[in-house]
Amino acid sequence: MREEILKTLDKNSKVAESDLAKMLGMTEEEVHAEIKKLEAEHVICGYPTLINWDATTEERVTALIEVKVTPQRGQGFDKIAERIYRYDEVESVYLMSGGFDLTVIIEGKSMREVANFVSQKLAPMEAVLSTGTHFVLKKYKEHGLPLVSEGGSDERMLVTP
Amino acid sequence: MRNPLNQKVQVMKPSGIRKFFDIVSEMKDAISLGVGEPDFETPWHIREEAIYSLEKGRTVYTSNAGLKELKVEVCNYLKRRYGLEYPDKNVLVTIGGSEAIDAALRAMVDPGDEVLIPEPCYVSYVPCVALADGVPVTIELKAENEFRLTKQELLDAITDKTKILIMPFPNNPTGAIMEEKDLREIAEVVVEKDLFVISDEIYSELTYGRNHVSIASMPGMKERTIVINGFSKSYAMTGWRLGYAVGPEEIITQMIKIHQFAIMCAPTTSQYAAVEALKNGDPDVELMRDAYDKRRKFLVARLREIGLECFEPYGAFYVFPCIKGFGMTSEEFATKLLEEEKLAIVPGTAFGDCGEGFLRISYAYSIEQLKEALNRMESFVKRHRK
Numbered sequence A: 001m002r003e004e005i006l007k008t009l010d011k012n013s014k015v016a017e018s019d020l021a022k023m024l025g026m027t028e029e030e031v032h033a034e035i036k037k038l039e040a041e042h043v044i045c046g047y048p049t050l051i052n053w054d055a056t057t058e059e060r061v062t063a064l065i066e067v068k069v070t071p072q073r074g075q076g077f078d079k080i081a082e083r084i085y086r087y088d089e090v091e092s093v094y095l096m097s098g099g100f101d102l103t104v105i106i107e108g109k110s111m112r113e114v115a116n117f118v119s120q121k122l123a124p125m126e127a128v129l130s131t132g133t134h135f136v137l138k139k140y141k142e143h144g145l146p147l148v149s150e151g152g153s154d155e156r157m158l159v160t161p
Numbered sequence B: 001m002r003n004p005l006n007q008k009v010q011v012m013k014p015s016g017i018r019k020f021f022d023i024v025s026e027m028k029d030a031i032s033l034g035v036g037e038p039d040f041e042t043p044w045h046i047r048e049e050a051i052y053s054l055e056k057g058r059t060v061y062t063s064n065a066g067l068k069e070l071k072v073e074v075c076n077y078l079k080r081r082y083g084l085e086y087p088d089k090n091v092l093v094t095i096g097g098s099e100a101i102d103a104a105l106r107a108m109v110d111p112g113d114e115v116l117i118p119e120p121c122y123v124s125y126v127p128c129v130a131l132a133d134g135v136p137v138t139i140e141l142k143a144e145n146e147f148r149l150t151k152q153e154l155l156d157a158i159t160d161k162t163k164i165l166i167m168p169f170p171n172n173p174t175g176a177i178m179e180e181k182d183l184r185e186i187a188e189v190v191v192e193k194d195l196f197v198i199s200d201e202i203y204s205e206l207t208y209g210r211n212h213v214s215i216a217s218m219p220g221m222k223e224r225t226i227v228i229n230g231f232s233k234s235y236a237m238t239g240w241r242l243g244y245a246v247g248p249e250e251i252i253t254q255m256i257k258i259h260q261f262a263i264m265c266a267p268t269t270s271q272y273a274a275v276e277a278l279k280n281g282d283p284d285v286e287l288m289r290d291a292y293d294k295r296r297k298f299l300v301a302r303l304r305e306i307g308l309e310c311f312e313p314y315g316a317f318y319v320f321p322c323i324k325g326f327g328m329t330s331e332e333f334a335t336k337l338l339e340e341e342k343l344a345i346v347p348g349t350a351f352g353d354c355g356e357g358f359l360r361i362s363y364a365y366s367i368e369q370l371k372e373a374l375n376r377m378e379s380f381v382k383r384h385r386k
Helices: A004-010 A016-025 A028-040 A078-086 A111-122 B007-011 B017-025 B046-056 B068-082 B096-108 B126-132 B151-156 B180-192 B250-260 B270-279 B280-306 B330-341 B365-382
Strands: A061-069 A090-095 A102-108 A129-134 B090-096 B116-117 B133-142 B162-167 B196-200 B225-230 B243-247 B359-362
Touching: A004 A016, A004 A028, A016 A028, A016 B280, A028 A129, A061 A111, A078 A090, A078 A102, A078 B225, A111 A129, B007 B126, B017 B330, B046 B126, B046 B270, B068 B090, B068 B243, B068 B270, B090 B250, B096 B126, B096 B162, B096 B196, B096 B225, B096 B243, B096 B250, B116 B126, B116 B151, B126 B133, B133 B151, B151 B180, B162 B180, B225 B250, B243 B250, B270 B280, B280 B365, B330 B359, B330 B365
Parallel strands: B116 B133, B116 B162, B162 B196, B196 B225
Antiparallel strands: A061 A102, A061 A129, A090 A102, B090 B243, B225 B243
């Protein structure tokens, strides 16, 4: 049932616990208790909203930065990853296989802000060997959902056999 | 001027659902739980394959019975899912399950032959039997049996003119299924009385907590069963119009003749899409089934909360609640519900007279839509409960 709760919330974190209970054939109390447990265990880490900022007047710039680092004795990549992800500007950090080590995704108000972060905060770190910054031009899809409008109207006739 | 019309067609009643549709379409901003097709779009990889076939210029006829590749995949699928083994020459690819129903009846019915049709059921069996010069004989299924067909009901309906039994399970509109033990009893009667079965299994992929069993897999049944299935419900492909029939070669051969002269072949683009669906579509079916199951549970729980009695349906995407306590016919109830709450739900009588006292609620809708509709239903029920 845990997995079922998670899969449902993954698609829609706004679903009411009472509805979730009906969908999964559980009681509301059971669902509530399980969600609390998942939160406590840090399996559920938060409930953000997926926003298409391009459709607002808010200016946002996203950059994907390929970072090569020197792993540290005893701590591998975790310590340096932590030093990076602690910054508020950092949206995501992933350890990668292949030609570089960390993917760091930065959100800033402007290209200048992102550039400043990379040149003043990220690149000077002792363990960081090199960075390669790629700016995102347009976002099409995130978290399994298309960001560009698709119409999405129900094409079906109102009543069919 | 002489009457230009055929008698059989003239006396044919238009589908009961049509009448309701006309009322609904007059009404602006009505919401509906009246649709008998998936709300999902066809999975992208299937659409992509169809587009590719068009780019490749595959825009010509296929052989009458369908693409060899598709027929082979259909055989693989039926073996994999239901343990049914047929060679690909026993497959006819049709324009949806609908054409397969029509062709099977026309290939098998002689004038005066009686065809047993358990009701409530999909709207096309009775008129198709009549068009084939057969005599439709309906069997009224009962709520206390969860709308399953019982051995006794079948025995009571058989006469010496009975030739065919139509088996519409998982059922539209009731959501009823027939489990293996139920089918075994029916199969015994069918074999003993030397009948044939047209088994419409279009909803076979949509069963919940219980696996679909085909009556063709019962002892002695393969040689006397036409299995009808298709892509509309399982892969959300209603608009592609693609289904198929499998069965004994002697029957399929005759059906191919009818299909050949009436249709030529099923749409080529759809056939290429269907090959992809059968090859790589299992995960999509599972995802959609999971989603339907959650909605089903939600809907049944909500109906019980409201106090509308219904048995738990294990198939298709319909719930069939009873509204007998309201002093209204199904049609009156549905019409009032539409007028007062702007909620369109199809009256049970659209699927046969014994649907009186019931409604067909479709859950091919998002939870949000179901929630809003059920809130409207709740306020209606509170107002009208006697």
